[in-house]
Amino acid sequence: MFLRLVFLGPPGAGKGTIAQRLAESHGLRQISTGDLLREEAAKGTLLGKKVKAIMEAGLYVDDKTVAALVENKLGELGNEKGFILDGFPRTQAQAEMLGGIMKRLGLRLNAALDIEARDETLVERLGGRRSCSKCGKVYHVRNIPPKEEGKCDSCGGQLLQREDDKPRVVKMRLETYRKKTAPLIEYYREKGLLKVIDANGGIGENMANAEKALKELQ
Ligand code: AMP
Secondary structure, three states: OOOEEEEEOOOOOOHHHHHHHHHHHHOOEEEEHHHHHHHHHHHOOHHHHHHHHHHHOOOOOOHHHHHHHHHHHHHHHOOOOOEEEEOOOOOHHHHHHHHHHHHHHOOOOOEEEEEEOOHHHHHHHHHHEEEEOOOOOEEEOOOEOOOOOOEOOOOOOEEEOOHHHOHHHHHHHHHHHHHHHOHHHHHHHHOOOEEEEEOOOOHHHHHHHHHHHHHHHO
16 A cells, blocks of 8 residues: 655654654655755755755745645655655645645545654754764664764764754744644644654654554555
């Protein structure tokens, strides 16, 4: 079955890590709008520079820019494969745009997974998070350490702390999430698509909760 999923949840809940692992085990494509925007920022184009400043302020990039990136990616994918939209939609307008994109592509969402963790857990996870500067794989200095400190297990790339994982930005990102994205939980609940995943535990426990939710869909 081609699963087509949306991941909601605050920054630091583990969306990226859970999405990466589920994508691998279920043959799904992980589409992270954060990664797409970081790629754009790294190119240093006019759009890239704008996006970088917004991300480093803990705010959201405008809906149309992000929706266009997603539509491109989903268009490339065709309807041959399932996917996880990791970090999209993040606003009501994006959710509506996604509805339009799916309709144009003749696809249907199977579920929206809300990856939830307590505030103190979020802050601890974001503070310890390190990401591979080459392939984007995510680690945590204590919870998911690489085999060799500072080096990606998969590609050997250098592990760095994201600029927006630094404390001054984290507070703003959490506020932006509460204001703009949390209302989408009700939006998808009303559509009968919501599944809440408890992600307060260790990675094994959180993955088991996510796998259980996926089983219920099949
Ligand atoms: P993430 O890697 O998902 O934590 O995203 C990092 C940053 O990219 C966010 O704090 C936003 O600035 C931006 N971003 C990612 N996805 C979106 C989106 N769907 N809408 C607006 N901004 C986004």
